Amino acid sequence: MAARVDHLVTSGTFSLDGGTWDVDNNVWIVGDDSEAIVIDAAHDADAILTALNGRTLRAIVCTHAHDDHIDAAPALADATGAPVLLHPEDLPLWRLTHPDRSPDGELADGQVLTVAGTELTVLHTPGHAPGAVCLYAPGLATVFTGDTLFQGGPGATGRSFSDFPTIIDSLRARLLTLPPETEVRTGHGDSTTIGAEAPHLEEWVDRGH
Structure with a gap:
């Protein structure tokens, strides 16, 4: 059976630089009927466990370490035995949320994760966060972009650890070069495609200056 993508929306808060905001997060589960990985364990470990429905969880992959994307990761790891994987450049952000527990493994640019034959x-795509990554699954014609690319533009870069020119470089070099039919499954909000977003890059650059 080929891998499929299951989608869950969880709700909670995002806190950084002294502010807190209510947010809805996309949790993506990639796998088949026997095994899966979770991309961004946000807010509600129990809801994610329910969606896994007894499947073996191979890994909990963090697209970056803002608290709304990792707050449920330790609980989900404890419940399943799955390792939490994070790019090491996001460890300073991780420690703001989980000072007493480290991730179990590192993500590196070019690393390939395999689940259900997929x-x-x-893809290391810094800018929104130093260790932000996207996960490209050509077999599913999908890229999971976390908060690096949304429908309508790049992720926010107005807070600590973020940088606008860096996210533009990541988009230009790593994401907008993917096939135009590639579905972009984001950390918040609706999905889009590379083809729908790529023509607008220079508008985003002008807007960000």
Whole structure:
């Protein structure tokens, strides 16, 4: 059976730089009826466990370490035995949320994760966060972008650890070069495609200056 993508929306808060905001997060589960990986364990470990429905969880992959994307990761790891994987450049952000528990493994650019016969390639795409990554699954014609690319533009870069020119470089070099039919499954909000977003890059650059 080929891998499929299951989608869950969880709700909670995002806190950084002294502010707190209510947010809805996309949790993506990639796998088949026997095994899966979770991309961004946000807010509600019990809801994610329910969605897994007894499948073996191979890994909990963090697209970045803002608290709304990792707050449920330790609980989900404890419940399933799955390792939490994070790019090491996001460890300072991780420690703001989980000072007493480290991730179990590192993500590296070009690393390939395999689940249910489907390969997901790690793309290091800094800008929204130093260790932000996207996961490209060509077999599913999908890229999971976390908060690096949304429908309508790049992720926010107005807070600590973020940088606008860096996210533009990541988009230009790593994401908008993917096939135009590639579905973009984001950390918040609706999905889009590379083809729908790529023509607008220079508008985003002008807007960000």
